[in-house]
Amino acid sequence: MSAIETWGEMVRVEHAQSDRMRGERPTDHWTRYAAGFKADPRRQGDALVEALRSRLVPGETLLDVGAGGGRLALPLALTCSAVTAVEPSPSMCSVLRETALEYHIDNVSVVEAAWPEASVERADVVLCSHVVYVIENIEPFVRKMHGHARRLVLAVVFQSPPQSQLYALWERVHGEKRHGLPSLPQFLPVLEELGIRPEVTELEPQAPMTFDSFEAAQDSIARRIYVNPGTPAMTRLQCVLQESLRQRDGGWQIEGAQPSRPCIVAWETASG
Ligand SMILES: C[S@@+](CC[C@H](N)C(=O)[O-])C[C@H]1O[C@@H](n2cnc3c(N)ncnc32)[C@H](O)[C@@H]1O
Secondary structure, eight states: OOHHHHHHHHHHHHHHHHHHHHOSOOSOTTTTTGGGGOOOTTOSOOHHHHHHHTTSOTTOEEEEETOTTSTTHHHHHTTSSEEEEEOOOHHHHHHHHHHHHHTTOOSEEEEOSOTTTOOOOOEEEEEEESOGGGOSSHHHHHHHHHHHEEEEEEEEEESSOTTGGGHHHHHHHHSSOOOOOOOHHHHHHHHHHTTOOOEEEEOOOBOOOOBSSHHHHHHHHHHHTTOOTTSHHHHHHHHHHHHHEEEETTEEEETTOOOBOEEEEEEEOOOO
């Protein structure tokens, strides 16, 4: 199997397992999480924002594919002449628009659509942060990012899949191995097959998931691994969490959970 086929197969298998556990897919998966993607665009000390900003030339245009609530698009708009944020989730788009208004950032236009279907102009730089994991048909997705970047593509991808801290819990609660989404180790061979030779920069690891209380951890983890209240699976989850949650760094963490390490995968397109 090629790297591109392997990628598609991993996404398909993970999605099929999620659908089987969860039942019907929600129309907007992000409704419950979108508020968590709101951040002050003028915040200081955000290592990812600073690392991305250092790769931009002031006054350039930016296209942010899967911009979410504007966590990156809005701070980077302070450096760019204009930002186009492509985002299919209505709840994420609302957070992005509201945050732009609240902080008086008026050079960001939101295109409520999915990539690669979205119809937008090219930009100097194309950014895509923490999106690729769920894209089954990765080849047209990456090819269009490449084709839409006049100078540079910046993809932000974790070394291991975003929810992998929960995979061991999943197995104990559902009694079957969690199929993982692809992440950086699968992304680099995909790029190689597309003839792209990127530069990869590892950023500081992010702290493992931390929850305010035991109850908050249980509620959040139950949602993320598709466990409904009042079910036998919830009883199993409660037992597993009694053994697995520890108080650390002022919150509750899963014993043994590893920090996630984000990487910037960058390549020049030189397409003018
Ligand atoms: C984990 S969030 C990341 C948001 C933002 N890039 C960030 O780093 O804060 C993933 C986002 O990708 C978006 N997304 C998923 N599939 C997409 C697609 N085919 N085209 C564009 N965005 C997509 C989701 O709606 C969601 O907002």
